[in-house]
Amino acid sequence: MPVPISQMWTVATYVLKQKIAGRKRYPFVLMLEPLFRCNLACAGCGKIQYPAHILKKELSPEECFKAVDECGTPMVSIPGGEPLMHPQIDKIVEGLVRRKKYIYLCTNALLLKEKLDLFKPSKYLTFSVHMDGQREHHDFSVCREGGYDLAVDGIKEALKRGFRVTTNTTLFDGADPNSVRQFFDEMMALGVEGMMLSPGYSYDKAPDQKHFLGRARTRRTFRAILSNRKKGWQFNQSKLFLEFLMGKQQYACTPWGMPTYNVFGWQKPCYLLQDGYADTFQELLETTAWQNYGTESGNPKCANCMVHSGYEASAMDHTFSGLGGLWAAMKATFRVKYEDPDALDLLHEPAKPVHSYNPLIQIDKAKSQLEETRA
Ligand code: SF4
Secondary structure (H helix, E strand, O other): OOOOHHHHHHHHHHHHHHHHOOOOOOOOEEEEOOEOOOOOOOOOOOOOOOOHHHHOOEOOHHHHHHHHHHHOOOEEEEOOOOHHHOOOHHHHHHHHHHOOOEEEEEEOOOOHHHHHHHOOOOOOEEEEEEOOOOHHHHHHHOOOOOHHHHHHHHHHHHHHOOOEEEEEEEEOOOOOHHHHHHHHHHHHHHOOOEEEEEEOOOOOOOOOOOOOOOHHHHHHHHHHHHOOOOOOOOEOOOHHHHHHHOOOOOOOOOHHHOOEEEOOEEEOOOOOOOOOEEOOHHHHHHHOOHHHOOHHHOOHHHOOOOOHHHHHHHHHHHHOOOHHHHHHHHHHHHOOOOOOHHHHHHOOOOOOOOOOOOOOOOHHHHHHHHHHHHO
């Protein structure tokens, strides 16, 4: 099932309008974080390490609408934290659907089944379920036994009720390309609309600092995974961004392309770094020292970064930058297989043991941590 034509048309006309208006820096997707609270404690996550008084904070629906109206993007991604834990998430979604925004509500899906009654199926609403791989790998990655099965139950129920569902997957060092490819088969067999991929970012707050991918390893891993593709795999993201991950495109970061708004305000410069906050989107654009960010800037915090929130907007901008970009995007869309015999050899290399370094947090422990933050 591909992305609806109305969504592709809305996004294409939006980007073209920015180009015609000559805007040098324009946003593409707003990353709206209504809370940092979560019902998981993933080892690679930099969001849930805040102190309890911050984890208790949340954006009101009105604050969310103000940010969305100010930013003006056709697509709004709602990560977190776990957005389904926000007591007014239904009001937030309802208000954004009324504004005809294409929403990607990013969830670990542990609460999806029980919260589905709060929402109505709509072409504007997609549940983007965080799945980090096959059962064993996902449970280790999110530090919770049984997390994969709960998420799959949520996906099945949402699909049964007619909701749009995609998956989003973050890959860390040690990812087994063969297992990731089998995971793609599993997700497509479930009937999801498409999959989104990104390498992890080395958050300095994340508890597990040892297993983030460097740039060369990122390209190698994604080349092994995404070459010699199976026909049925659908990816719900820019095909040129996937080529970038495979080392077939070179892009500079466009951190303003996916700006972040959360309980602190507009985050400088991107979804990942926190070098201050602005009160308005315009202030963010005007007061951020953009030249200090991106791999080419020499900023060590950006050295290994290839994440979607920095580079997917670069790929979109390339697509609409002229005939060359459109041609590259068309080739990437129709070049289904990406045949590469050398990449097949990479699939025969021995895989590292699945996260043997990463202790599981049992369900009861995760629950009691959550209750502590609520107290
Ligand atoms: S390279 Fe990564 S960390 Fe640096 S500004 Fe871009 S998205 Fe942020």
